Amino acid sequence: MSFLTPALLLGLLGLSLPIAAHLFGRRRPRRVAFAAVRFVRPRPPARARQRTLHDVPLFAVRLALLGLALLAFAQPYLIHEETIEVLGQPHDAVVLVDVSASMNLQVDGRSLFERAMERVPEIAASMPPSSRVAFATTSPSGPSAGLAETSAAQFVDALRRRYGTDALVDGASMTDALPRAAELLSADADSGQRPRVIYAISDETASGGGALPPMVGADVAVVRMPALEIQDSPEHVGILRVESRPTPELGPRVMEVSAVVRRSGGGDGERQVKLSLEASDGTRARAQVGLPRNEEVVARFSMERPSSGATALSISLDIDDDPLPHDDRRFAWLRSGGALTITVVNGAPSEERQFDEVYFLETALASMDDELPTRVTTMSPDQLADLDPATGLGLLEGTDVLILANVPAPSPRTSNLLAAFVQRGRGLWILAGDRMDPRAYNAQLRPLLPLELRGSQEVGVLPGQTQRRLERLAPPDLGHPIFQASEGSTPISGFPSAETSTIMLVEPDPGGDAEVALALERGAPALVTREVDDGRVALLTTTVDLDWGTLPLDPAFVPLVERTLRWLGARGLARARASSLNAGGALRWAAPDGEPAFVTRPGGDRLPVTHEAGVAEVRDGDVPGQYTWQDPDSGTLDGVAVNVSEQESLTTPATRRAPPDGLPDDLPDDPSAGAPQTERAARVFERKEPIARILALMALLLLAAESVLRVAVRARR
């Protein structure tokens, strides 16, 4: 044990004062009024001096408390030696610091982020001479510096200014941050001549260092540097997400609001945890659940959704000692419901409205407010292609049905986004058109397409004739869910005036999981559907404008659109939008034009909102809570819920590896040396662990022991 201010230990000499006072001080004699005082002989005054310790337990406790207080003032700490292993030859490196919310996990009174900041200068100091180091964080908006641009100390100062010590809410993952870190290395032209390494300081969760690849590209090694080597992470309870669903059996507006709770780490038995559901008018309900270790448990509440507008709510855990408090409360909105949020990607826009690809579709949507209220957002294929895979899903979070109207084939990145979108229970409606590239669609969207596309073809062209013949639509398959009779939907018996001249031919269905809901008179599929995981996909092989037929002019067109959207967005209609955005950096959500210019974030700050292509964006969305605004027309409160990413609540280490973590065996070759090398350099660092808490605990134990001893002695007397 060492001390930061050992000079204060001189104060221990003060302990001699109470001892001297006790031993040499004259105690006040006890007064006794006595009758037989004539028979009492006085004793010499010297005998009145205290020469033995009186009330030894209390005296000892007081001395110990005084001693512990003096020790605490001297700031004692224990020294742990830790070995940091780096590449043994001069190299270029990026020290990448995980600033995600899971780094707030408190272990032995200090967060992983604090420990990570200690590691930064240690790693930099361990690197061989002539090495160059850059710094970055997992957050795109966090501090970063290129090779040799700044020192480790300055970077840590920047981290402290930006994040403090425990205010991280960013949900960016390590894996996503690696390419950006690698870009820092490749920014320097000379860097390619030297070995390149990314030292990733993080926790060991799946979103942190638990799933790091050994290499980025072909020549950048990734070295995992755990912020703290722990065998078992401390017990942590968090709410992973909040969900809701209608419960018509309980009432027309009754919703079941559920919180998925998980206990990570801790003992094997169940831990009872209380939760409370709170709305703006106070606590609505309480519940208690038993949490087994590393399992998810659902706590369910019932709540009536508002008849109009929206209600902000939150579910919180009633625990005080959680080492990661950021996910002890999650926020959500409960809306009046019914409105389906639709995002239309217009592949063939036109300046003349009647020639626009989605003119008839939007007209239909606007006309069926009574049957199916909708909120429609339109974007271009380019905007869809520009969506970042990391954040794009967040933008589409509020979209129930995405309509691709005559859109060229999406890029692979967009395809992944669409696949994730559908897998989350959303609907995708692909409308055919002359701009579609069947091959590209088959290549990129095969997992989603109901049937593979063969190509567009004019129908009914007789041999030797050039005049096109229009082909009618056959009566719909009333057994298909889209056309089944249902309350509130207009029945469809047929399409009397719908004719089509061209359709997108589709391949036969070898798997048999696609269903033809509507076909042409000669049997070619017109509307094919398929369920993909929790989501649904529909493919209309004709257009919704007049290019390939007259379907938009048919009286059954609006009911067709309504029924198809209702089927595609069934989960969205039921969900009543309890979804949320992940905190950290900028927040983006789909919002029709005219929605808020400002939002009020938790704490009362007003932040400006920018709108572009139906997407609202707020910067500085790093505080979890309700971001609210007031509807200028109705005056009702609306908003978005911002929560810590669900992944950040999973504090259980993703993998276990024997310490020490360090360089992978397949280190990058030194291009200049021309031969593989695995030289490593190790440096031992002393890590100081303050033990003031231990001293405080000892003081409390001493007091308790003395009290118990005193009670026991009195009872015996």
Place this chain on the structure above:
Amino acid sequence: MELPPDVLQFLARQSLSICPRVREQAHGRHPTTSRARGRDFAEFRPYAVGDEPREIDWRATARLERVMIRQTEGERRLNLSVALDAGGAMNYGDGPAQRWSYARALTLALGRLAHAQADALGVLAGIDGAALPLALPPAPRHAAPARLQDTLERVSPAGSCPWDELFAILPRPERRRGGLVVITDLLDPGADARASPTHAAEELLLRLAEYAALGPHVVVVQLLHPDELEFPWRSADQLHFECLRGRHLPVETHAAAARDEYLAALREHLDAVDAAASRVHIPLLRARTDAPMVETLARLLEALATGHAAPDARATVQEVTA
């Protein structure tokens, strides 16, 4: 303070009697006769100041030319007096074991017995240098015990008991046959603060013997608190003893070291007091204030009736430990 139920039950079965006075004369012991108002003639004697005029026998006066009193062998009425030491030392102790509470209860019990037998009871007390007659016979038969209790309740012991003044107001012994019960601690009864407490106690006993020689039967009740007999302070505490009588300077001592000396000195004092009482034929009844009241009362009644006080083995000084 009401007497406890067990004491009241005990008193209901008891009677107050005083043994015939035995005078020590040259030719041996024999009982004296007492004179009281009655029907049977006993003798004539000269008139003395204080005699009832109606007791003058005018025939004998004329015949002998001297005012004579006719005495009869009548129904005897007992005259019992209680002399209470109400000095500050009587305040020692707490609750029922307080010396003054114990003395007060003893006095009340005697009063009840006397009242039940239509005997007269006088109570005298020496408080803070003054001697006061607290109760004088006769009193209304139905009110006597209650009035005595009220009077005793109002007495607050203080200072030292003036035995000289107390003797001065004692009933004239030559007039009536009766008894005197002296209740005191007999630890330091002297008026001179510098005098030996043992010597002062011996002096007091001698004076009581002189009084007894005039006729009354005298019993001394010495009440001692258990603390005085045991000296319970055995720890390493430093004690600051203050005199309850306010006559002596405080004594500061080391409790554990002073204990043996104290107990030895007290034993010596009590032994000397016992010897003096035996020498002057005064029954000395020593009782602990934590002893059952019934037990002490029985010993007192026995001492009054027989002239002998039974010793109590518990009312002795704690053995001195090595």
